[in-house]
Amino acid sequence: MDKSGILVTEVWVMAGAALRLKSLLEQLLEAELPIRIRAWDGSAAGPPDAPALVVRNRRAVRRLLWKPGELGLARAWVAGDLEIEGDFYGALALLSGLVWERDDTRSGLRVLRDARTRAALFGLVRLGGLPLPPAPPREEIRRVRGHLHTRRSDQRAISHHYDVGNGFYELVLGPSMVYSCAYWPDPDATLEQAQHDKLDLVCRKLALRPGQRLLDVGCGWGSMAIHAAREYGVSVVGITLSQEQAAYARKRVADAGLTDRIEIRVQDYRDVADGPYDAISSIGMAEHVGSEKYLEYAQDLYRLLVPGGRLLNHQIARRPMTDESAYDLDEFIDAYVFPDGELAPLGTTVTQLERAGFEVRDVESIREHYAHTLRRWVANLESGWQRAVRLTGPGRARVWRLYMAACALGFERNHLGVNQVLAVRTPESGASGLPLRARTWN
Template sequence: MANGKSMTVGEMVALFLAPDTPLRVDAFDGSHFGPQTARLHVRVTSSRAIYQLLAHPNEIGVVRAYVLGDIDVDGISYANPYPVLRGLFSLARYVRRPSAVDAARLVAAVLSHGWRTPDVPQTEGPSKFARIKRGLLPHSERADSETVSFHYDMSNEFYADFLGPSMTYTCAVFEDESMSLEDAQANKLRLILDKLGLKPGERLLDIGCGWGSMVVTAARRGIRALGVTLSKEQAEWANEWIRREGLQDLAEVRVQDYREVPEHDFDGICSIGMMEHVGVKNYQSYFEEMFRLLKPMGRLLNHQITISHDKPDGRPGQDEFLDRYIFPDGDLGAPGFIESCIHDAGFNVVHQENLRQHYALTLHHWCENLDAHWADAVRQVGFERAKVWGLYMAACALNFELDGIQIHQFLAVKPDRVGHPDGKWYPLRPWWRA
């Protein structure tokens, strides 16, 4: 880009970063920014990246350019880009806002070459507006079925590449940082069942049961466990697992919306990593449904990702990248709001804890697993989608570490309004091993 109106890519970058920024940018037009000795070397490989960022000057523009290879980083692991993300985050103090005149110069320089509509990665899903235009109102049963399928019905083998043998797609609970992922996932399942305090023969409903790890673990204890999911691939995997273990008399997984479960009077309900799909506006009705399905003195264990602070405008905690590429219609609520919804549904909330650091550790293990099985992951879902998932998990690990998001377990009891002075309702203090 070298005419009267033109500006090199290096000059464009200099509008947004201080001159002493420890970052090297090498561009397709032969221009550069920053010292050759910088630890991070970003390459802008194509003019398409400029049009992406001009069309979407937010995370969507960056993600599209990265996924399509128009922006790259020397030495990056596509399965585990966490070190690069951590390094880029450290540069935040060098970022500056260009003046209105400089911004206009940049736009004019790009448009002097004509406008080119940038490509969209094949892995990107439709926008929220496009889904609504098709009649998929957020969190209607039809919309939930399609969005869950978008996220989960890719390839069970792909998920196995990074989840490992437990096929447990939620935060593990570590006794210390040296604990293996498998042991930490088993520890999480043990903790939840211990909190629920279910005995052999009692009934558990697992809402959003995934590939069945909780259902199988509960059945091994003699608990009668029903799991529901909207993913056909998950249900097939889970029921095959149940058959292999000979637990058909105790365990079952169905493709069924939680709002359609005909049974009731469960002794316990767990919702592990499910609420991210429910929608903040539906939290109250969700917990009211849990209250209806439980018997008096039954227990609810809700385990979900939360945002650290309510957004000032009341919008849910979701960004466009997650909505387009990972969790369509997903959103997050703050822990105080969630606890209020559980309480207002009629429950007694008896315990809650924040496992934020545990999810960061879990995600680091998943990224390491994805890196170790990268070739198979690409075979299962393609290079672009595998690349998206490496970015997603690494970014989430960083976000948990920075306390942008958290994860909470809430334990609640459905009271019977009679009172139990003999202590048979539940013990005076936590009864489980932490």
């Protein structure tokens, strides 16, 4: 090692771990850290008034070195190797430009050519912090080779996300048990009121009337089915791939005295064969479909509708990329939250619906509503943290806190969107059945 490298190394060995970590992270991320670092030896470095990223042990260093960026940070967070002190949202916002909003697939080993980084790593080795990469936390899904979005792979992905215990979802979602963007009449409304208003908005957009048949694709815990049957007098078939959701929804239906009007099935949308239906709701389900299967999804729903029937497709969107045909897979969300989930730009979704034969009649963007919804869910989780840990384990609870808070920021900063697309299977006569004045929903 040259003379300058030896001098730098001596500084790293003498300094506290936090200063060494700060320099190493800045080398790996190629940017100055806007957040404070506090290390396992009690040392700290960085802006004194900023939120602190607490590095609890040397294992966190190995995770970040071997997988710089989002996935390494997520693994360290889920395993409890990292913590955030201070403003949680503020810390995520400061880190987002360095981690979530950059395209970085480099291995940490590529930066070892830099003498200063080698010196920093030498100091970490002296602390016992470097060797082989740790195994991923057990909450990370184990990949199985094969094609995406087969019936079997979709069943497995849905089970990973939804079959974590209904008690946990009760804690996070509250009494409404609706796991999709609420529709807020005002910021001070209760979460339950906002979810009620969302369900009612969907029913009005679909123009539901007594005696009609509604197919609820991805019915969750049955909230949409119950609202539509009770308030609008329709018969509902709700489908889900989650056994736990189906059992919970059936009990709710029975408790509401609606078993004569609601059927809950564990069924893939591709296997529904008892159409036609007068209306279809798909709320927060299409994100699971995937780019290769999306046209098939749209064609299947088109086939299941009567002429003049309406589809309400409520779906998260991402901003367009350079390659308009590409779908974006988020490393953390794909590994821990929604395996195989794919987000498309709004324009791509509308195009696929039109290719399937639908006439798209209305698009409503409600992304600010989702940011508000997510912050309420995070607040529910944080206030019931000990119970959440007992129900799912600390790793899973940490996954959900990071996921929901980061997504809230994504919607607030216009990196994510969510849209309700109303589409019609317009008959050959051209009579869509919609009112002349938009958004009266009668």
